[in-house]
Amino acid sequence: MRLEDVIGPVMIGPSSSHTAGAARLGRLAALIWGRPVREVTIFLRGSFAATWWGHGTDLAILAGLLGFLPDDPRIPNAREEAKKKGIHWTFKAEHPDGAHPNSARFLFKDEDTSMEVVGASIGGGAVRLLEIDGFKLELSGELPALITFHRDTPGVVASITGLLASKGLNIATLTLHRQGRGKGAAMVVELDENPQTEIMDAISRCHSEIFRVLPLKLGE
Amino acid sequence: MLSFEEILSISRTKAISFPDAFVERQSLEYGDKIPVIKENMALRLQEMRRSVEEALEKKPSGKIVSDISDKMNFYEGANQPLSGKFVTRACQIALAVATHNASMGRIVAAPTAGSCGILPGVLFAAEEIFSFSQQTLLEGLITAGGIGTIIASRATLSGAEGGCQAECGAAAAMAAGALTHMRKASTEAVAQSAALVIKSILGLVCDPVAGLVEVPCIKRNGTLTALAAVCSDMASAGIESSIPPDEVIDAMYKVGRALPETLRETSLGGIAATPRALKIEEKLKALAPDIK
Numbered sequence: 001m002r003l004e005d006v007i008g009p010v011m012i013g014p015s016s017s018h019t020a021g022a023a024r025l026g027r028l029a030a031l032i033w034g035r036p037v038r039e040v041t042i043f044l045r046g047s048f049a050a051t052w053w054g055h056g057t058d059l060a061i062l063a064g065l066l067g068f069l070p071d072d073p074r075i076p077n078a079r080e081e082a083k084k085k086g087i088h089w090t091f092k093a094e095h096p097d098g099a100h101p102n103s104a105r106f107l108f109k110d111e112d113t114s115m116e117v118v119g120a121s122i123g124g125g126a127v128r129l130l131e132i133d134g135f136k137l138e139l140s141g142e143l144p145a146l147i148t149f150h151r152d153t154p155g156v157v158a159s160i161t162g163l164l165a166s167k168g169l170n171i172a173t174l175t176l177h178r179q180g181r182g183k184g185a186a187m188v189v190e191l192d193e194n195p196q197t198e199i200m201d202a203i204s205r206c207h208s209e210i211f212r213v214l215p216l217k218l219g220e
Numbered sequence: 221m222l223s224f225e226e227i228l229s230i231s232r233t234k235a236i237s238f239p240d241a242f243v244e245r246q247s248l249e250y251g252d253k254i255p256v257i258k259e260n261m262a263l264r265l266q267e268m269r270r271s272v273e274e275a276l277e278k279k280p281s282g283k284i285v286s287d288i289s290d291k292m293n294f295y296e297g298a299n300q301p302l303s304g305k306f307v308t309r310a311c312q313i314a315l316a317v318a319t320h321n322a323s324m325g326r327i328v329a330a331p332t333a334g335s336c337g338i339l340p341g342v343l344f345a346a347e348e349i350f351s352f353s354q355q356t357l358l359e360g361l362i363t364a365g366g367i368g369t370i371i372a373s374r375a376t377l378s379g380a381e382g383g384c385q386a387e388c389g390a391a392a393a394m395a396a397g398a399l400t401h402m403r404k405a406s407t408e409a410v411a412q413s414a415a416l417v418i419k420s421i422l423g424l425v426c427d428p429v430a431g432l433v434e435v436p437c438i439k440r441n442g443t444l445t446a447l448a449a450v451c452s453d454m455a456s457a458g459i460e461s462s463i464p465p466d467e468v469i470d471a472m473y474k475v476g477r478a479l480p481e482t483l484r485e486t487s488l489g490g491i492a493a494t495p496r497a498l499k500i501e502e503k504l505k506a507l508a509p510d511i512k
Contacts (some may be wrong), residue, residue, distance in 0.1 A: 013321030
């Protein structure tokens with residue numbers, strides 16, 4: 001651990017998991033949605049659902065959806081900021097079996113499409129995305145990434161990693177998650193740089209069983 | 221695993237101070253450049269100073285605890301406080317910053333948000349009362365951070381894992397070390413002061429009322445500045461822990477693991493399970509908007 005990890009982060013209180021982590025989770029969910037946030041329902045789970053009000057978890061999540069970082073002094077005013085941006089939001093509580101103790105499900109919608117994202121605050125302000133549109137996976141949001149959704153079939157991974165190699169992109173981590181043999185699968189590829197549109201297009205075409213590719217671009 | 225032993229040995233063989241030994245070690249382990257580490261910590265100090273100024277000016281209130289820091293200020297002005305000028309001022313700042321955190325103010329976790337008042341309390345009270353320079357405060361902050369890295373490496377800085385000993389307790393150990401270094405005691409005394417604190421907070425449970433970072437957290441931030449001060453004085457006077465500092469931290473970890481889950485941030489035991497706490501919780505729940 002570094003000195004900066006012990007003396008830090010700089011954050012809006014009161015809780016690293018329920019406030020700082022909630023802001024980071026909202027931000028990561030919005031980045032994965034990848035479009036302007038217009039309409040969103042946030043289902044709070046576990047202790048998020050029990051103590052959200054005392055920790056400003058709702059404000060932090062809204063702030064994150066607006067792209068604010070956990071130290072942004074506008075977090076306490078996130079409702080006003082979100083109204084200004086014309087975002088329609090609803091908070092609900094839900095209690096599914098086996099949910100992570102500090103987690104939330106986001107349901108994004110606009111005129112064209114919708115997306116469901118589930119993520120958790122795992123302590124000290126760190127977060128994980130756990131599900132996208134029903135596909136289980138794991139994504140920290142600490143590095144840029146691309147996520148492919150495909151059918152579990154031989155050659156998909158080789159096509160993607162081969163393509164990344166040919167473009168000179170270094171893979172930091174790679175994890176595969178499948179719903180069952182020969183069924184739907186998701187792959188998370190963390191990269192050292194943001195995946196450009198051209199790469200995303202090439203990947204979506206590189207194997208016939210890949211049906212969707214999502215980028216996670218950071219710091220833009 | 222990181223140890224006081226290793227840091228003291230770097231400090232002895234290279235003839236450098238306790239904080240410089242930490243910076244040196246981090247640079248070796250992670251490849252970070254020494255001026256960059258110092259610059260980052262200087263920025264943290266600046267943020268911490270801002271959090272103190274905002275907290276003292278804004279006089280924030282949490283959802284349960286109203287502003288209490290001013291009471292210490294008035295008391296100190298009108299009485300001869302038993303705990304002296306330094307401790308009353310450190311306590312006042314710690315209470316203010318911890319309440320600022322509870323009211324969604326911007327703070328520096330040190331090492332956690334729930335314990336964010338203790339270190340700024342002792343650092344900025346010391347600046348006022350002993351006229352320490354910015355450089356001295358920065359060395360104090362690095363010393364504190366370094367002690368935190370040792371605790372994180374050998375034990376934990378999470379209340380859910382180790383109880384409040386790992387949060388406010390660790391913050392007080394870090395604060396004691398910072399004071400001891402800033403007051404120019406020996407490198408050994410820095411380690412000893414941290415060990416003396418930890419021996420006094422072993423078993424401290426994490427029992428937040430209604431799950432909020434307010435009761436008993438805010439007042440613990442205040443009281444533990446006093447423990448940091450007296451342990452720094454004891455170590456500077458040459459009093460040593462009979463058990464080496466690294467072994468004390470190892471014991472703290474084992475004690476934390478042995479705490480039942482009800483006393484590790486679940487709000488099911490300790491202060492959080494008292495009749496009054498349950499009433500407060502009920503009242504807060506009634507105030508919260510319904511999101512069913």
